Amino acid sequence: MSEQPRQEYVRFSLTDRIEHMLLLVSFTVLVITGLPQKYVPAAWAEFVIGLMGGIETVRIIHRVAAVVLILESIFHVITVSYKLFVRRVSPSMLPTLQDFVDFLDALRYNLGLAKRRPQYDRYNFEEKIEYWAVIWGTAVMIITGFMLWNPITTTKFLPGSWIPAAKAAHGGEALLAFLAIIVWHVYNVHIKTFNRSMFTGKLSREEMLHEHPKELERIESGRVRPDPPREVIRRRERVFLPIAGVFAVVSLLLVYFFVTYEETAIATVPTPVERAAVFVPATPTPLTEADMRLALSRGRAQLVPHAISAGRENCLACHGLGTIAPYTTIHANLRLGNETCLGCHRLAPGAAELPGNGATPSFSAEILPILQRRCVACHNRATPLDLTGYRAVMRGDGKGPIVIPGASAQSRLLTLGGLTAEAHPSRFTADEMALIGAWIDAGAPEN
């Protein structure tokens, strides 16, 4: 009686089962939150997204589940390596020629051309297809997912069209994985026979006989390679564990980078609000003699503080709409040349030439001293906006760059710190504005 064969056989260790649970949960959540995003114009997708709390919430859940899946994948690499390199179990999951033969035999049997179904070992070809499909699918999803999560970083190395291609692959692979699970996995372990071994860890002798007869035969005939002795395992672990540790740390750092590195693709900066001057009554154009006399007599027309020469013949180049020092809104509908401006705005006595003509101003010799004089008292290394050096200036602040090379009119360095910024405590003078503007328009070089 004591010689009677055991009734239960261990199929999956606790670690295997935990891994499966992690995969099960993260995959399900990813499918539920992911597929509606793929099919978003469809009413059902919109409904599902609404149920889950809206698109932003769905995206966050999707990303959290993605991180769980990535962590599980890293864990899987370590556990498989442990089995292969420390315990030196045979790599029974690798596809072999026998699997192809089994597949043909199974086909023949199902078509009624053979009387006996193929006899499977530990993993049959159905299980191997499933496993390798998961490996392939997860790899594709992690790589394309990274590209979608970090498009700015990705396009630093790859052409832009790889991002929509990654999106196409992410969606296609998702649908493939979802359908494969529905068809292959659900049929094979839930419908054909309800295989509980992934939760209990065990198969009964009858189940073994039916599904893995070759493995059962090997076990019962004692042809199973025994686990190596404990000292051997200890010795191998001394090599394996440090390597696995380093791998784990590096992988976790990569995941951390993956999740946090790129800010603006997900959060982006707040939308720049274009607030045009709304109430701008049209003035009669051209100005009448009477209007001009009135403006002059009331001293309203500002005197021109700089000489008008050398590339500054056109007032509107600097003082027109949308320029660095735009004229006040009451002139909004003026489309006139210098003569008209100068009709009211007389040259200030002794007005000197504006700096910055011709040559590109030097950042270190001309621009930086202005910033040091006007800005760094408040904007230094201790504050979000740092104006103490070239790199810091070009980096900008949390809202984005403050200098857009070639576009002084759009650069916030000038629009916020400029002549028109009434709320700002410190302001550039007209000369300083002109210098900085010339430097930005020359491409903001580090010179």
Added chain:
Amino acid sequence: MDRVVVRMRHLFWVLLPMAWLWAAAVAHAQADPNAACLACHGVPGREALLVSGERLPLYVDGEAYRLSVHGQKQLPCTACHTTITGFPHDPLVARDRRDYQLDHYGVCRNCHPDVYDATLDSMHARALAAGHREAAICTDCHGAHDITSPHTPRQKISLTCSKCHAFIFEQYKESVHGAALLEESNPDVPTCVDCHGVHNIGDPTTAAFRLYSPEICGKCHRDEALMSKYGISTAVFNTYVADFHGTTVTLFERQHPDQPTNKAVCYDCHGIHNIKAVDDPEATVVKENLLQTCRKCHPDADVNFPASWTSHYIPDRERYPLVYYVNLFYRIIIPGTIGFMLSFVLLDAFRRLVIRMRRRQVVKVAKAEVGHHE
């Protein structure tokens, strides 16, 4: 019988010229019911000095009034100037000109209650209520004595707005829409009111407006008949919605219409009033300027980044071939793989079913045999 008819004919010929004369007399009297008013107010240069020191012109150009929509309907002056009941009338009480206008524009409601009430929820009414006396009232846009159709010619609409919104008009008139309107009176391009509404002009700076805005552009840019005239693709809307920005904005609009978002809407990339044709070298979305446009929201974007947006094109062999081939790959691989799995699974299920039925048959036969023996 005959006699009666003849008599009636006579009567008819007698009455006709009389009726004619009477009608002419009435018409003459109605031709200028305002002659009495114009006797004083038709004199150019007449003005009243107001408390503020401002001069209120009292002159009304009778001819301009006759040509106006109200003049053509021969409305008397007193239809609007309801406080005037006879001559001499009470002296004018108004601190300044604007005071007079603000006091009197309410009479428009007497005949035009629908549009008048529509303005009550507008930005103009809100500004007025907040104490901005210059905010537009009926007469600021339509005029008073010289009211003609507000939309003929079509550019009159935007020119009307430009009276107060000159800065924005400057941008609009350089835009692809504005130039077509002002230079050729194009019937298809939007005027100010096509996007902002007419009498109930809303606040265009709210989150709700932002989320709704793609629908405003879509009104025309989804219209196949309209767009084909200009060779513009109507895929622009669907390709936007299918992309990350558009998905967020569309879903927000339907599910949380007041939710602020920083995801780009049409005008973030194309511009608002200064929108240019996509092949205009000054366009914000033309290839040379696109990176700068992307950087408005993605400051760390690099030169390759703009190409990650498929520019409203549906990828094909020429444009975005990589995307096209990835899609093609999955269009083949998904039915291929799932088809293989499904046929194998169905075959397997079929075989198992057959075996189970055969076994049952065997058991039944065996049972029957046992019963027979008993």
